[in-house]
Amino acid sequence: MADIITVGTLESSDCMVSLKPSKTLEIKIDTIVHEAFYHHIKTVVEKILNEAELKNIHLSLTDKGALDYTIKARLKTAIERFKEANNG
Amino acid sequence: MARSYLFIPGNVPRMLQNMDVYDADVIIIDLEDAIAIEEKDEARFLTCEFLRAHRPENLPILIRINSDEDSLMRADLMAIKGLDITGIVLPKTSLAQLERFTSMKPTNTTDLEIYGLIETPEAFFELDKIAKHPRIKGLMLGGEDLSTHTNIDKSLDEIAFHMPKSLLNFAAKAAQKEAIDTPVSSLDDAALIQGIKQTKTFGFDGKLAIHPNQVPLINTHLAPSKTAIHEARRIIIAHEKKGSMRFSLDGKMIDKPIIQRAQKLLDKAHRYGLLAGDAHAL
Numbered sequence: 001m002a003d004i005i006t007v008g009t010l011e012s013s014d015c016m017v018s019l020k021p022s023k024t025l026e027i028k029i030d031t032i033v034h035e036a037f038y039h040h041i042k043t044v045v046e047k048i049l050n051e052a053e054l055k056n057i058h059l060s061l062t063d064k065g066a067l068d069y070t071i072k073a074r075l076k077t078a079i080e081r082f083k084e085a086n087n088g
Numbered sequence: 089m090a091r092s093y094l095f096i097p098g099n100v101p102r103m104l105q106n107m108d109v110y111d112a113d114v115i116i117i118d119l120e121d122a123i124a125i126e127e128k129d130e131a132r133f134l135t136c137e138f139l140r141a142h143r144p145e146n147l148p149i150l151i152r153i154n155s156d157e158d159s160l161m162r163a164d165l166m167a168i169k170g171l172d173i174t175g176i177v178l179p180k181t182s183l184a185q186l187e188r189f190t191s192m193k194p195t196n197t198t199d200l201e202i203y204g205l206i207e208t209p210e211a212f213f214e215l216d217k218i219a220k221h222p223r224i225k226g227l228m229l230g231g232e233d234l235s236t237h238t239n240i241d242k243s244l245d246e247i248a249f250h251m252p253k254s255l256l257n258f259a260a261k262a263a264q265k266e267a268i269d270t271p272v273s274s275l276d277d278a279a280l281i282q283g284i285k286q287t288k289t290f291g292f293d294g295k296l297a298i299h300p301n302q303v304p305l306i307n308t309h310l311a312p313s314k315t316a317i318h319e320a321r322r323i324i325i326a327h328e329k330k331g332s333m334r335f336s337l338d339g340k341m342i343d344k345p346i347i348q349r350a351q352k353l354l355d356k357a358h359r360y361g362l363l364a365g366d367a368h369a370l
Contacts, residue, residue: 007130013102069141072100073133079131 005082008066008074015066017074019082022058025049033062044071052079089359090114090148091265093228094297097122098151101138108144110300110342111307116150120179125159128160138173152177156188165192173202175225176271182211182234186221197317201225202321203268207233207255215255219263226266228296229256232273253290255370258297260293271296277305312357320350320357 008016027049029041041063049059062072090113100116107115112207123131135151143149151168154177155159168176178189181204189202191288202223204211211218219227231242231249240248253329256356260267269292270281280302287295288310295306312320326337333344357363 011100011102013105014100067105067142068103069137070134073137074130076137077130077133080133 003085005078005085007078007081008070010062010064013065013067015061015063015071015074017071017078018060019078021086023057026038026045026058028058028060030061032065033058033063037063041044041071045075046066047077048072048075052076052083054079054082057082089356091360092297092303092306093150093268094295095122095152095271096300096302098135098156099123099127102133104134104138105142106201106300107149110303112297112303113294113307114148114150114174114301115151116177116296118152119160120152120154127286128163129152132164136167136171139173143172148174150175150177150201152179153203155179155185155190161189162192165310173200175203177203177228179205179230180211181205181206181218181227183214183217183221186218186223190223203228203266205230205239206252207231209234209238212255214250215259216262219259219265224263224265226268227256227260228268229253229270229272233269238369246283250290253286253292257291266294267292268294268296271298271303273298274297280305281309285353307360308364311360311362312353316353317357317362321351323347323350324354 004018004020006016006018008014010016027042027045029038029045031038031041041061045059047059049057061075063071066074092112093114093116093117094110095116096111098104098119101318104117117135119128119131119135139149151164151173153164154167155236158242167370178185186202186204203226204218204224205228206212215227217223229252234240234252235242243248245357248269257267269287269290270278274280284295284306292316293308296304297303323337323342326342327337327347333347335342
């Protein structure tokens with residue numbers, strides 16, 4: 001079983017994504033633009049997790065004003081590393 | 089042909105998003121030396137997602153891929169497949185490295201320009217063949233690696249780099265390719281201006297930059313000056329009036345090489361938008 005996978009930074013315009021195994025799908029999003037973009041970020045995250053067919057996972061995302069492409073890139077990297085770690 | 093080639097790391101969103109405000113003539117997204125080995129995958133994903141979503145229009149973009157010493161080149165090429173980029177910067181360019189790159193499959197990179205980074209002593213013994221390679225668009229001098237490989241301490245005296253600079257520029261010019269000088273590692277303006285002066289003296293077309301703050305000075309100093317444009321313009325006007333390739337202007341003999349140089353300078357000034365509203369200059 002893999003340890004926590006962490007990708008990205010807490011610098012401006014970036015985000016940090018952590019993944020760890022879980023019995024259910026849990027998504028935790030902490031963003032500096034909660035009011036305006038929380039639901040949008042959650043939609044982006046859910047779409048990528050869905051495409052990757054990941055259901056038993058705990059995802060923590062700390063956003064520092066990242067645009068969609070950055071969220072996608074960080075999450076895709078984390079997913080690839082997570083899959084490698086868990087499937088050999 | 090361009091003056092400034094700015095490296096930006098492929099793993100920093102803030103810099104990728106601002107690439108078009110740095111005013112560099114060419115952007116080089118770096119997947120190689122600026123990226124730690126454990127962050128290579130992050131940089132690839134970020135660069136690709138950025139270019140798919142936000143590629144700035146009309147900005148030439150190169151990607152410096154990794155060399156194949158550590159099998160990262162293939163992963164880079166797989167990742168950049170299909171991206172809208174101008175070309176790639178090939179590190180540690182040699183004939184063998186070019187062969188490795190051009191034969192590597194699967195890629196659809198056959199239409200991409202290749203800028204060969206010359207940074208090993210071996211490359212200088214096949215420089216003419218590298219420059220004449222049909223896929224090569226230009227040669228770039230990689231001073232830091234070359235310094236490491238040759239034990240030349242260029243921080244003590246730049247004279248030690250005179251020979252590689254001359255050889256690279258001669259090889260590029262003989263093959264009618266671009267010659268791009270090594271970056272100045274200091275962020276001090278005086279050091280940069282001195283470096284740019286040497287770039288001009290050795291005949292390079294452009295210069296690598298490692299920080300956005302270096303771009304304005306490079307662009308200014310590698311563009312033709314107002315005085316030089318004025319002089320070139322007078323030469324071309326006199327040449328057209330006299331209809332001759334050999335004449336006197338202000339007591340100085342003007343002949344074919346001087347006329348050609350004046351025209352090249354005006355072409356360059358035109359390329360950088362310095363002849364606005366002056367159709368006669370061309």
